[in-house]
Amino acid sequence: MPETKTATVVGAGMVGLATAWHLQERGVEVTVLDRRSVASGASWGNAGWLTPGMAMPLADPSLWAYGPKAMLDPDAALSVPFRFDRALWGFLARFMSHATPGQWRRAMAALTPIDRMALEAYDELEAGGVHATSYPSRWVVGFEREPESRPFVHELRGVAKAGQEIRLARVPDGVRVPHLSRAVRSTWTLEGQRYIEPGPYTQALATSVSARGAKVLTGAAVEDIRPVPGGVELAVSGHGRMRSDTVVIATGAWLPGLAEQFGVRTKVQAGRGYSFSVPVEGPPIDHPIYFPARRVACTPYQGRLRVAGTMEFRGPDEPFQEGRVRAMVNSVRALFEGVDLDSREDEWVGSRPVTPDGLPLVGRTTAPGVYVAGGHGMWGIVLGPATGRALATMITTGGTPEEIRPFDPLR
Template sequence: MSRTIVVGAGMVGLATAWHLQERGVEVTVIDRVGVGAGSSWGNAGWLTPGKTIPLADTSLWTYGPRALLDPDAALHVPFRVDPSLWSFLLRFAAHGTNRAWDRTMADLTPIDKIALECFDELLDGGVESWTREGPFVIGFKEKGQSKAFLHEVEGVVRHGQEVPFEQLENPRELAPVLSDAVQLAYRLDGQRFFEPAPFVEALGHAVVARGAELLTGYEVTDVSSTRKPVVTMSNGRRIEADSVVIATGAWMPKLARKLGVRTRVQAGRGYSFTVATEQPQEHPVYLPFQRIACTPYQGRFRIAGTMEFRRPDEPFQPRRVQAIIEQSRELFTGIDLDDRQDEWVGSRPVTPDGLPLVGATRAPNVYVAGGHGMWGIVLGPATGKLLAEQITTGRIAPEIRPFDPLR
């Protein structure tokens, strides 16, 4: 029996491990903290292929200066001397054109189309958790704020996805948490949501129950490959395997750069917290103009937002949570924004061209899976399935061919 070491126990790494097991591979999973400890834990839990789109668009050219000058902007870049960050930002901004958006959307659409069925495959295969249909409520203070959202939906549909949506007569019909300041709302269907931390934990339990070895509390400091790949851990232990998958999110460059993966991966940090609601909120809510995404979570309401380009291990920045709060006060009702729980920051791995990095490195039998930006949760199961196929058969599925990590 062949053996694969998966470095990283988030959604992408565990889904890859699960599908390798489906193909008869013995798996060891290593994570420096534990299952779902990175950006898999506190995100909004949106399974929305219809919103899995390029991050860079033409709005960067008007919004970009505010990201530098306003520390409370939804997209924030700290003004500092950091050549690697500025190099990333230049490449990222270069993709803020309609032509680049269409090119990236065309490359994302095939995997978007299979994303939800890959969740069903995990659930049908014994992962004891759930996903739930929307609808999602998309709210705006006035009609002018909706133009960018409607343009995005049109682009996704133009590239071949079905994205059912319609205007709501009463914005509070499905979202009692919305205040009277929200004058326009749509319902978006065909999408799902879930509770990310419990789902990833259930996936981790399933992988272990099927025979995987899970090693936590140790960082992988090196991956090399000559005759066979070898992983070196922070305690000095070296483990040999037939193949290795690096799925460490925003920390991927530490291991992958020397293996030929030159595409920059920048941490795009998101923040979230939960609040209680006076009335139960059963459906996700999205405020695109303020870039705030909200989801029911374990009897509370998770509010998530911001994109902050910092190093992945930098300290939690309370001001970013405060920025979300100030944006939210006018738009929500019946919630106590001063009584928050589960405050969190997670580092999402963003690439300049908006495409993931999935496939073989220059080192024999060493692969990477990451760089999904905000979409690692929704695309994780599909990524794991298709990468497991590549590792065991050599076939590169068309859905991940554009994600070549050596591009």
């Protein structure tokens, strides 16, 4: 295969920047383009969880019971607009077809190899000069009723059977966890995971990529990608036509707009998540908190607590829906003590790229020199660095690393 000396990465989120960083490690001259700014999509306001132990298929069998109830509950974490949208309802039909025990196990087996590399890939970035920190921490997982914990525990046992170490333990009855109310009657801890402040971390990665010689151009929308003799040409708003040996499309929920013409037919649906940060009375919370039955994830963030949740299936550029924030607040208000949910800052919505089968799209397209990296759903942050490393290896050697073999974007 021709040697890759230059590459253009379209998308300055965690996945795109990690791919750029690893291409630089292999001697490739890189340009990164983003139509907005660094971490302007799902990489800024998410929970920042580095939880390979929970990086599992989104479509699970419990959706058959939870989904219909959620459609009737305005405070439910799952939100689908009631309107005629053939593409959306077609996606949901395919998505639900994967919510079976057998499909879940197959997808979990496919995710496990890259899950197991996720934290080590972060260590590599930090040892290689990315000035940011991933924080090891215990996870506190709370439920209002003991039976609610059973699906979560069952899923983590499935993750363990697939080959990961899962250090999950029940907190003895009578032991109170600070800031959780008495309404939380079943509490667990999960060890061996980490978290980051995702926006600042992604910005630090962009700074490292730039310091090592890359051009990072923001406000640079890619209007067209076209294979040409000896490489790939891009039409870029405000920058004319650019050329490189290789192009990586890493545009998250917007991936189909550029990738469909190159044989990537798997539907990518925006699964929008919301977040905000709130103050905490007394000592700050120094560990993540998860309420699985409420689908709400909380993370320490710059002295406050970031509260994140919701899976809202809308278009990626639709307006912010204030009702989704109210729904999150309503769902967890009774579960906290000393957390001021009414003093919200940094209210945000971001679009996560969800595929029907729960597997990312990483690898070659039908066009020589054009690759994609996306479709990670809720797991773009935790799997981004490992994805970037594997894809950079594919681009520079021609081989397909085993950990991304199941993620063929032409499947």
